[in-house]
Amino acid sequence: MLIGHQSWKFSTRPQILSTAVVGGPFEAQGPLAEDFDILHGDLLLQQKSWEQAEQMLLHEACDKAIEKAHLTKDRIQFFLSGDLMNQIISSSFAARTLASPYLGIFGACSTSMEGLALAALLVDKQCARYVMTATASHNASAEKQYRYPTEYGSQKPPTAQWTVTAGGAAVVGAVEAAANEAVDGSVIDPIAKDEETKGRLAVTSATVGRVVDMGLTDPFNMGAAMAPAALATIEAHFRDLDVGEEHYDLVVTGDLGKVGAKILGELMVRHGIHIPDDRYADCGLLIYGDNPAVWSGGSGCGCSASVTYGHLFRELRRGRWKRILVVATGALLSPLSFQQGESIPCIAHAVAIERDGDTP
Amino acid sequence: MAQANAKKLTPIQREYQALAKAYEPSRPLLQNFIRAFVVGGAISVLGQGLEDMFIHYFGFTQKTAGNPTVAILILLAALATGLGVFDKLASFAGAGTAVPVTGFANSIVSTALEHKSEGYVLGVGGNMFKLAGSVLVFGVVAAFFIGIIRSLPGLGG
Known part of the structure; x- marks a missing residue:
């Protein structure tokens, strides 16, 4: 429901069924290392290029989020994703494997919340039962596209920022969708069973x-x-x-x-x-x-x-x-x-x- | 140019830019100068040592010793780039590694490495002078004009 000039209020309280995050070696040394589901020691993630490594981050985050929601790929009705690469290739290539109906979005570093807002809207308006939203960035692929090659030596000013090597995905679903299916036994309530996702989170x-x-x-x-x-x-x-x-x-x-x-x-x-x-x-x-x-x-x-x-x-x-x-x-x-x-x-x-x- | 842009800005934009400027931490200039001086100086001392070595032990003259010296510095810089240590040294040293021939070598090797994933012809070949290209272009142009000035009667030559 539109509220005010530019906000939406989600009266059905779409639920965050699961989230998953994947990080690189530098993130693994950071203070939030324990909050990642998967951490990689290799910046290339055993891939051939930085771009493929970024796709891999997105890929793994999506797979893990689906797994944690106790769903299967085919049950994800819409996939909303974006990234920093030209023509958002990381997202589109991840969507190719996922095979869910896909909407590519771009909001640069704001993509995560752009995706989550749209996912919640789709679920709230009963346009979908399960929507997954994801995004990823890779330090080396971003440096390559926006700045200099990885091995190029340059001194940066103190205002510069470090592009994070990480991917994150969230599965948003309707409250009643999860509950109904639990009754007819086709699927267990994705929220209640997972110890880690015990507290219910709603996008309001x-x-x-x-x-x-x-x-x-x-x-x-x-x-x-x-x-x-x-x-x-x-x-x-x-x-x-x-x-x-x-x-x-x-x-x-x-x-x-x-x-x-x-x-x-x-x-x-x-x-x-x-x-x-x-x-x-x-x-x-x-x-x-x-x-x-x-x-x-x-x-x-x-x-x-x-x-x-x-x-x-x-x-x-x-x-x-x-x-x-x-x-x-x-x-x-x-x-x-x-x-x-x-x-x-x-x-x-x-x-x-x-x-x-x-x-x- | 800067003035033309400044005119287009609204008062709010100008006010904000002044605020943002106040919060912008300044670059540690003195520290950067000292680091550049020390590392750049060390590279120059190494170059001088190599040149003396070529003159004393390999029979080169003052004039011909320059080429093998530069070749070795380029080789070392390329090797350091490939091993992934050059960028770390350069982020410490700044102009200290960028100004000597080592910076030029690094700009070519790093781009070649970076674009290898797009193939040898379009990737490596097409991109390796992406950063170094402008140095070559303006170096040649500058050399051309200096050459003309030098050849003018009464000057140099």
Whole structure:
């Protein structure tokens, strides 16, 4: 249901049946390593190219998510996926193997929440019983496409960010679909049986962002370019849903990094949004902790996807929080556009996730 | 150009850019200079040592010793790139490894490695000068004009 100008409220409370995250060797050394389902020691994932490695991340995340939801591939009615590669090849190639009806989406690093919002909408409007959404990014394939070859030696400014090597997938389903099937015995309730997915998570609302361009042109400072987009979406969400800052136990942005998160903090104060420090986080800062090797923090489609679907959902299920708002941010530039002197248009999509009761 | 862009910006954009600028951590310039000086200097000392070696032990002259010296530095840089250590050294040293011939070798080898997955002709062949190409083009153009200036009567030659 449309609420306000640009938000959806999901009255049937679409359920997150399962999530799965896959990471690379660098992520395996980070503070969130335990929240990954699969970690790879080889950056190439035994593939022949960086692009294939990225497809593999997406692939494994999808397979694992389906397995954890106790479903089979053919029961996934729609697959929504996007990534950073030209023509979103990683997603399309993963969809080729999956053979589910597929919608390719692109929101740069905001793809994770764009997909989750659309998946929840499809389920809420009874257009599907099971929808899977996924995204992935690979450090080397992103460097190759957007910046320099992996082995090229260059010094980056402190505002630069490290593209996360990770894939994340989530299966969203209707509450009654799962329950009905459990009654006729054709399939067991995917939520109740899995110890790890004990707490039921529901997608309650989403806000679709507008493109915000503040005229910044530095591709090595995307945090600063994206912060206004995050602010616009957070503001719109609170306005449309008519809730206060205290409604969420945690507001988390996608990949603003140290620089962008500080700017967003300042912008929120100026716009009268007061979220205390302990109730705000950024996936780009969570994934690698304080590692100076990643400059300002993590970025990429896999950043918000792996941190949200892995770490945040796990903590949410454990009862650390009741409601969170994930605001995934994306910089919609291409290597061509910035070489031609264009500024960086940015977007942010927000999705609210709530824990339903305790153990079902 | 910058002014033309600045004119197109709205007051809100200009205000935000000023705010963003204030939050932008500055590059550690002094640290970068020192690192570049030390590493770049070390590479130059190595080059000088190689040149002296060619002159003293292999009978090269001051003029001819340059070629084998550069060849060895290129070989070392290419090897370091292939072994995956050059990029780590370069992110530490910055201009210290980029300015000597080692940076040029790295730019070619790294692109060749990166695009090997697209095949030898279109991948390696078509891309290996992607970064180094502009150095060659502008190097040749600059050499051309310097050559003309040098050949002018009363100057040099």
